Amino acid sequence: MMSKETYVGGDIIETTGGNNLSYAKDVIENIGLQVIQDGKTNGVFYGINKDAPIISTNINLKKFLVHFRRPKNYDGKYGFDWLREEYIYPMVTVTNDNNGNPINAPTALCKNTTALKQEYLNGVVNNIKPYTINYYPAWLAIFPHTTTSQFPHGSDMHENGVNLDLQIDEIDQIISDGTEILFESQNQYLKISPKKIAISDVISSNRKSRNVNGRNINYYKLERKVNIKCTGGVLNKHEEIKVFAKLDQEKVEVGKLMVYKNNVIPKAEIVVVNVLTGGNKAQLKDDYQYLFKRQSFNQALIRAEVKVDTEFDLNKLNTNPDINNFLISVNGYSAKKKLSEIIRLYELYGKYTVPGGINSNNTHRTYLFFTSLSSGGTRGICSLNQNNVWGNSYLVFNIGLQNPRTIIHECGHSFSLPHTFEQAGNPRHVFYQGYTDAYMDYDWRQGGSPNPYSSKMYSIFKWQWEIMRNDRSLIFNY
Ligand SMILES: [Zn+2]
DSSP states (O other), X not given: OOOEEEEETTTEEEEXXXXXXXXXXXXXXXXXXXXXXXXXXXXXXXXXXXXXXOOOSOOOOOOEEEEEEOOTTOOSSSEEEOOOHHHHSSOEEEEEOTTSOEEEEEEXXXXXXXXXXXXXHTTOSSOOOGGGOOOOOEEEEOOOBOOTTTOTTOOSTTTTOEEEEEEEEESSOOOOSSOEEEEEESSTTEEEESSEEEHHHHHTSOEEEEEETTEEEEEEEEEEEEEEEEBSSOOSSOEEEEEEEEETTEEEEEEEEEEOOOSOOOEEEEEEEEEEOSSXXXXXXXXXXXXXXXXXXXXXXXXXXXXXXXXXXXXXXXTSHHXXXXXXXXXXXXXXXXXXXXXXXXXXXXXSOOTTOTTSTTOOSEEEEEOSOOBTBOOEEEEEOTTSOEEEEEEEOGGGXXXXXXXXXXXXXXXXXXXXXXXXXXOSOOBOTTSSOBTTSOSBOTTSOBOTTTTOOOBOOHHHHHHHHTOTTOBOOO
16 A cells, blocks of 8 residues: 555644545545545645655645625625525524514524525535535526527526625635635536636735634625626526635635526516505605516516506595495504405406406416505505415505515515514514514514614525415416
8 A cells, every 4th residue: 555645734744654544535526635624633635546745845725615695785686695694693682582572682583593504405416515514505596698599588687697795714814825716607508707716816805704603704705706697598407606726736615606597487467556545646666666577576586577557546436335435434444454445346346357356366466556545554464364375465555655675575475475583374484573684574673673774675585585486376387
């Protein structure tokens, strides 16, 4: 047996003659290298199938991980989700639980962290564990840019790609040693540029540090450093962009971006109904169509479009005793009854009705009713039946008309999303109310303080993309 030379910690050269080193079983790359992890040192690299190298200097690859992250000016234009550290570690002080009981202690923002972690691994074929660390890839969802013959449901929405941040977390201190970070797309239609970054480029930016669960992590953030696009065809399965760190012959996979399959683009048709009840005519936020199309459901690769923009003028129908009774009584109704009565009247006297009813399985449209009526502090309400099934309709009241989050949040309910903090009805995950930037969160907390993200709550989580994409109101054949 040939002699075995190893490098330990970069400085001590240790010669061993046998099989007495234990090392990780996974072959990282098919270039004759295995990563040996002894748990104490910075790692040992060991060449096989070749003669022992002549050792002159410290050439081992510094250890670090690479994560894809969302730029800070993100406003919902594409789907991007990742496992936030504060969701799984007690890093943020939660004042009250979702029933209002005081906590006042750093608390993980998601109640079942094990299940949440698993969401980011669902659909990952080549799971990685660089340097024995569990790695949870971020997920990106972008529309394919295609000709009609390549794919009829493509879009120019992400024609120029999306620019993402890179976060490089140190395990060893990174030095300017010629290491490169390489990006490799596994699909011909999925493109990333640049294809590599020099480590000198990384360390020319500011080295920062953050505390995660009592542990200090030094890291670099390279803003909008990589561009990713899907062009010329679709992704028939979830795809990945692999990230490698490379120095001489050493090449280790240190990161990954998952890209959501985009071969099925469901359509959501919205019927917008201005319900006129006297007084001032309601005015919905004038760019609401853009919100539907480009800042919300597009994240789940759902093409949401306003199909009908109409009025339901109850004043003109007030000789009808049914409608007249509604107009007289409506201010005394609860928010829920206001919506159910408007639906009932629209089904009887409105124009764009559906056999079986708006909230039935026959309906492959979503009805957005809006009104100048108010209902206390309620901005909007969505139909929910006694079996906990969300309907295909919602109502936006006076104080929600100019609130973009209300218009999308209520529609999210109609696409089967409960609140992120909802505990009833066996939800997929439960977070504390008012601590996330999710559309389906609230902008206030139990205990009364505001959600710090309140002006930019654009997030829809990856597991929410999946719930919405299965909603009964969507159209798949068009
Ligand atoms: Zn809600």
